[in-house]
Amino acid sequence: MKVAILGYGTVGVGVYEMLEKCAGLEPGPVLVRAGKEDKPFKVSSMEAIAADPSVGAVAEVMGGIEPANSYVTMALKAGKHVVTSNKALVAAHGIELAELARENGVSFLFSAACGGGVPFLHNLAIAAQSDNILSLGGILNGTTNFMLDAMQSDAKDYGDVLREAQALGYAEADPTADVSGLDALRKIMLACAVAYDKLPVDGFSREGIESITAADVADFQLKGLTCRLITSGGPAGETVYAYVEPVLFPANAPECSVVKNFNMAKYNGENAGAIVLMGQGAGRYPTASAVVRDLCGLGSLEMFRPDCVKVSADNSACVHPYYVRVDVDKAPRFSFKECRGDEECVRGIIEPIAVPAMHALADSVRKEGGSIFFAAMEA
Amino acid sequence: MKVAILGYGTVGVGVYEMLEKCAGLEPGPVLVRAGKEDKPFKVSSMEAIAADPSVGAVAEVMGGIEPANSYVTMALKAGKHVVTSNKALVAAHGIELAELARENGVSFLFSAACGGGVPFLHNLAIAAQSDNILSLGGILNGTTNFMLDAMQSDAKDYGDVLREAQALGYAEADPTADVSGLDALRKIMLACAVAYDKLPVDGFSREGIESITAADVADFQLKGLTCRLITSGGPAGETVYAYVEPVLFPANAPECSVVKNFNMAKYNGENAGAIVLMGQGAGRYPTASAVVRDLCGLGSLEMFRPDCVKVSADNSACVHPYYVRVDVDKAPRFSFKECRGDEECVRGIIEPIAVPAMHALADSVRKEGGSIFFAAMEA
Numbered sequence: 001m002k003v004a005i006l007g008y009g010t011v012g013v014g015v016y017e018m019l020e021k022c023a024g025l026e027p028g029p030v031l032v033r034a035g036k037e038d039k040p041f042k043v044s045s046m047e048a049i050a051a052d053p054s055v056g057a058v059a060e061v062m063g064g065i066e067p068a069n070s071y072v073t074m075a076l077k078a079g080k081h082v083v084t085s086n087k088a089l090v091a092a093h094g095i096e097l098a099e100l101a102r103e104n105g106v107s108f109l110f111s112a113a114c115g116g117g118v119p120f121l122h123n124l125a126i127a128a129q130s131d132n133i134l135s136l137g138g139i140l141n142g143t144t145n146f147m148l149d150a151m152q153s154d155a156k157d158y159g160d161v162l163r164e165a166q167a168l169g170y171a172e173a174d175p176t177a178d179v180s181g182l183d184a185l186r187k188i189m190l191a192c193a194v195a196y197d198k199l200p201v202d203g204f205s206r207e208g209i210e211s212i213t214a215a216d217v218a219d220f221q222l223k224g225l226t227c228r229l230i231t232s233g234g235p236a237g238e239t240v241y242a243y244v245e246p247v248l249f250p251a252n253a254p255e256c257s258v259v260k261n262f263n264m265a266k267y268n269g270e271n272a273g274a275i276v277l278m279g280q281g282a283g284r285y286p287t288a289s290a291v292v293r294d295l296c297g298l299g300s301l302e303m304f305r306p307d308c309v310k311v312s313a314d315n316s317a318c319v320h321p322y323y324v325r326v327d328v329d330k331a332p333r334f335s336f337k338e339c340r341g342d343e344e345c346v347r348g349i350i351e352p353i354a355v356p357a358m359h360a361l362a363d364s365v366r367k368e369g370g371s372i373f374f375a376a377m378e379a
Numbered sequence: 380m381k382v383a384i385l386g387y388g389t390v391g392v393g394v395y396e397m398l399e400k401c402a403g404l405e406p407g408p409v410l411v412r413a414g415k416e417d418k419p420f421k422v423s424s425m426e427a428i429a430a431d432p433s434v435g436a437v438a439e440v441m442g443g444i445e446p447a448n449s450y451v452t453m454a455l456k457a458g459k460h461v462v463t464s465n466k467a468l469v470a471a472h473g474i475e476l477a478e479l480a481r482e483n484g485v486s487f488l489f490s491a492a493c494g495g496g497v498p499f500l501h502n503l504a505i506a507a508q509s510d511n512i513l514s515l516g517g518i519l520n521g522t523t524n525f526m527l528d529a530m531q532s533d534a535k536d537y538g539d540v541l542r543e544a545q546a547l548g549y550a551e552a553d554p555t556a557d558v559s560g561l562d563a564l565r566k567i568m569l570a571c572a573v574a575y576d577k578l579p580v581d582g583f584s585r586e587g588i589e590s591i592t593a594a595d596v597a598d599f600q601l602k603g604l605t606c607r608l609i610t611s612g613g614p615a616g617e618t619v620y621a622y623v624e625p626v627l628f629p630a631n632a633p634e635c636s637v638v639k640n641f642n643m644a645k646y647n648g649e650n651a652g653a654i655v656l657m658g659q660g661a662g663r664y665p666t667a668s669a670v671v672r673d674l675c676g677l678g679s680l681e682m683f684r685p686d687c688v689k690v691s692a693d694n695s696a697c698v699h700p701y702y703v704r705v706d707v708d709k710a711p712r713f714s715f716k717e718c719r720g721d722e723e724c725v726r727g728i729i730e731p732i733a734v735p736a737m738h739a740l741a742d743s744v745r746k747e748g749g750s751i752f753f754a755a756m757e758a
Contacts, residue, residue, distance in 0.1 A: 018650055022509055117651040119505070123498055130401055130671040254657065257633040271397055272496040272668035278633065278655035289651035292509040300679040 002028035003295055004049045006071055007062030011085055014288030015059050025295055028055045046071045050078040057081035057298060059291050069093050076100045083294040085112035085287055087186045095199060098304035109294040109303055114187040115140060117286025118279040119293065120265035124194050125303050132270035133195040135234035140187040142261035142281035143171045143178040144209050144229040149259045152226060157214045170261050181208035181244035184231040192233045192240045194303050203312035205243040205359040211373040216325055219347055220248055226256040227375055242313040243355050246375035248323055253378060315355040320376040322350050322358055327370045333361060349377060381407035382674055383428045385450055386441030390464055393667030394438050404674055407434045425450045429457040436460035436677060438670050448472050455479045462673040464491035464666055466565045474578060477683035488673040488682055493566040494519060496665025497658040499644035503573050504682050510648035512574040514613035519566040521640035521660035522550045522557040523588050523608045528638045531605060536593045549640050560587035560623035563610040571612045571619045573682050582691035584622040584738040590752040595704055598726055599627055605635040606754055621692040622734050625754035627702055632757060694734040699755040701729050701737055706749045712740060728756060
């Protein structure tokens with residue numbers, strides 16, 4: 001089957017090269033901007049791709065919501081399967097696009113949008129058919145994992161590791177989506193929809209890694225703890241919970257062995273038990289491999305099923321003790337079980353508190369110009 | 380679709396219960412021994428199951444080669460899909476059964492035969508279609524992992540942890556297949572066939588955990604090392620390599636975080652990079668979940684493809700340094716880089732040596748009544 005590729009950036013080039021070697025598949029036309037058609041296989045007309053009967057599937061790897069949404073819509077209406085790595089697109093329009101795919105008898109798959117080379121959504125979709133998924137999540141952002149790992153391994157400062165991540169191409173010039181936890185949040189939105197037929201669109205709690213300092217790392221490393229940015233989702237009554245926040249793990253937790261820019265996704269099946277998947281969460285070939293894997297499995301699997309609906313997340317039943325470092329004058333609003341302080345800040349573990357309440361307390365500190373770092377304590 | 384179940388032991392009961400709750404599937408007749416038909420759904424005639432047009436698929440979870448092979452053959456010839464957890468059957472007759480399945484237009488899948496609840500073979504089969512698998516393997520036997528973990532966590536002796544594993548139902552009354560590495564070897568045979576279309580049937584190197592002592596554990600723990608029984612496979616010219624042996628890992632290796640009776644399977648894709656899957660490798664519900672997952676994915680996936688052939692494994696190009704503990708009088712036949720000894724034995728690291736040569740040296744020591752423990756050093 002001939003596969004058209006929308007976009008010829010990092011991932012698009014990888015998909016093209018892999019398709020050249022993949023039995024049963026071959027690269028078709030590649031959509032680029034008008035004026036950029038410098039090779040015979042490059043075209044600038046999506047209409048031509050949609051009208052080409054030799055094209056059986058489209059790999060959308062251009063990113064962004066528009067024109068990706070219009071192009072994917074056009075491809076599905078023309079009866080082409082669509083595989084995409086575009087988490088923003090799927091989070092925004094996935095339910096409608098999956099419905100359009102069903103109407104046209106084709107597949108709409110997006111493994112590469114969550115976990116890069118880690119086959120998380122694919123396995124989750126299969127597990128959701130055959131098991132009851134009790135919880136899901138993990139380390140779903142490689143940029144922040146690289147930064148946390150570097151801060152902990154080399155005792156470096158946040159600014160240093162961010163510049164290092166940018167120099168290595170792991171972080172964008174504007175790193176906000178990664179370091180604020182937004183990228184990870186979009187991934188858990190998709191995972192919840194695949195596992196529970198519920199796409200959470202608001203009601204989230206989200207804390208990234210922007211507040212962590214070398215002093216924080218030094219302090220919890222003394223206790224043998226390792227910090228990871230963890231994305232969590234699961235059922236919550238008629239809706240789902242979905243949040244992102246730093247978590248501290250004891251040595252020997254599998255999360256501690258996830259180093260550099262690797263990802264670790266997991267789900268807990270009522271029957272299968274805890275299933276953990278680790279691998280490279282980004283990069284040309286890992287991401288391309290997820291796109292091509294979806295292309296090899298067309299026809300059988302649905303990621304967004306017909307009864308998938310949008311919901312508001314509810315994190316109120318998710319309760320953890322937290323490690324908190326906060327300005328001395330703001331400390332009284334936290335229920336420290338044990339703490340130590342100096343003239344500037346207080347550090348310690350607070351009594352268990354619901355996720356939204358913890359995030360609201362941190363917001364209140366910051367709104368008043370205060371400084372705080374917090375991380376859930378893994379039970 | 381109605382699924383007949385062959386065998387109603389630990390896994391069979393789990394499959395029955397899961398099918399009762401799985402959309403699109405329902406439990407059909409369960410094959411038991413004549414005289415054991417104490418419930419209406421239990422039958423003792425495989426002929427009746429094969430002739431039943433309402434049965435679309437058969438789950439074989441009885442174990443052993445006969446009568447499982449005859450029954451599976453009968454089911455495939457009758458046009459029923461077959462899913463099995465029986466690694467001995469697949470290792471012995473898998474190629475012929477897969478061919479028979481193709482002739483009859485049905486699936487023959489066996490995820491549960493390797494890794495229990497860990498979806499290893501399923502992901503490997505998909506990855507083999509779309510990527511070039513550079514190596515594969517991991518911790519594929521939960522019984523020995525439980526024993527090694529207990530020896531290391533609690534400083535217990537081999538005999539003690541074996542009795543503990545038996546009391547918990549993790550080890551059989553005759554634990555030979557597990558502790559000798561045979562069970563893990565059968566799993567790597569299947570994985571090589573799925574990844575490379577080559578089923579290795581001889582030429583293996585296999586060392587279990589029977590030689591490890593509390594003193595060995597204490598010694599390498601001083602160096603911060605953790606022992607795991609590792610199964611390794613990969614391409615070797617026109618054939619594959621496939622061997623089982625203890626390996627010592629530095630702290631923070633993902634293998635060290637695999638505790639109790641968990642499994643960790645991995646493969647290294649040329650494009651995807653290293654993909655690691657962890658979960659419960661055995662037990663009623665994890666294994667049943669793998670059977671049911673295969674039943675949900677019938678029709679699209681082939682595990683043994685048409686060009687799968689039997690080969691002899693060749694481990695001669697696999698070279699590692701080894702940790703060796705051996706009787707003083709046998710020590711001169713090893714090239715120790717560094718070692719220490721007392722009146723009885725010498726311990727240390729030897730120069731890199733090919734896997735078959737290392738295993739042959741150990742055999743030579745044991746044939747003379749000597750004692751040796753060895754473990755590869757993870758690079």
